[in-house]
Amino acid sequence: MTEKAVIKPFFFLDENQQVEYYNNWAQKYEEDSAKVGYNAPENTLEFCLKWLKSSDSDRILDVGCGTGHMGNLLLQHGYNNLDGHDGSEKMLEIAKQKRVYQNLYYEILVPGKHSNIPSESYDGLVTVGTILPGHLNSDHVSEMLRFLKKDGRLIIGMRKQWLTFPGDEYKWNYDLESEFKKLEQEGKWKLLEKKFKNEHSSGVEGVYLVYEKL
């Protein structure tokens, strides 16, 4: 199966259709991800180890945690105060079986809508494979920042191609590069690290961004 065949359909769905898509995909998600060499959580781990503390008192939220791939890796590396969040009930059911998250939030993040996650309650936030067409974008950032304490860190792992407008094919009208910079100029966050890495999935370049909430 090519990567395009796996991921292409969900680019054009709205939020509700998209979580339904994941509900239907959940049982096969990990198998399909492995087939396309999905390696984004492994790539993101480097930045978590560098920028997030693993002390028991430091709370970390995995936004769009899916079946818990990232959480599982973090737990193996000593992070045991993890919570997960996702809009797909079926993906969360699989994450729950892994017993890596203390609390799981089941809700769709919608720009401008206050979610149930309390304000300023996390020291770190990680979100991997979630910023792409039909999923999260720069409009969701202010809500994610709300969950973080001041000086808390937000780590994003995503495909490089979504940083800028990739063309009509994907109907992705976000220029994240400039929008993320604008948030910096507005004093919302500060960039601590930005790095490109190969093999986000097979043959796909990823970008890994670390921000600090101001």
Ligand SMILES: C[S@@+](CC[C@H](N)C(=O)[O-])C[C@H]1O[C@@H](n2cnc3c(N)ncnc32)[C@H](O)[C@@H]1O
């Ligand atoms: C490609 S999967 C990545 C899952 C996991 N982070 C990983 O790396 O394996 C994207 C996940 O984001 C979730 N998601 C996308 N948009 C969402 C939204 N607006 N609110 C909540 N969850 C969302 C989906 O349900 C799905 O589980």
